[in-house]
Amino acid sequence: MVFLDSPNNLPLNLKNILSNSNFAKFGDSLVNFLYNVAIFEATKNLQGVKVWDQSLAEACRNSPLRSYLGGRKNAGELGDAVEAFLGFLYIKNPLVLPEMITTLSRFIRNNSHLYQKNEKKLCSAAFSHLINYYCKKNDILVNKTI
Numbered sequence: 001m002v003f004l005d006s007p008n009n010l011p012l013n014l015k016n017i018l019s020n021s022n023f024a025k026f027g028d029s030l031v032n033f034l035y036n037v038a039i040f041e042a043t044k045n046l047q048g049v050k051v052w053d054q055s056l057a058e059a060c061r062n063s064p065l066r067s068y069l070g071g072r073k074n075a076g077e078l079g080d081a082v083e084a085f086l087g088f089l090y091i092k093n094p095l096v097l098p099e100m101i102t103t104l105s106r107f108i109r110n111n112s113h114l115y116q117k118n119e120k121k122l123c124s125a126a127f128s129h130l131i132n133y134y135c136k137k138n139d140i141l142v143n144k145t146i
Contacts, residue, residue, distance in 0.1 A: 024080040027087025038104035053079040059127035
């Protein structure tokens, strides 16, 4: 089953998207931008945080994306999959950027009290929320074959 088209209009399935290093490299910058803008919108504090691989890995484990990766994966590989997924969504439709920021900032604003002493956990939970939102929106389910 084909999930989406690549920027070159070549069919890509979700498993290929998640393991695409070009999407991951692009997504790395996007993830850091998204998180820092969302933190600013939620708290009005400028931070310049580099998003932690462990936070993205935890977000991946808490989403349907994990079931598409197979086998044992380290935190870096799981984080790259998240970056590739979000990078691909942006490349496919750049207009999704404000929605991503709003989704993250609302989550952060509404849940920061739960994670006051651990920003890594807040980051992980926020990206879990974002990924699950886009998985649901794109009908990506756990154990769905592609």
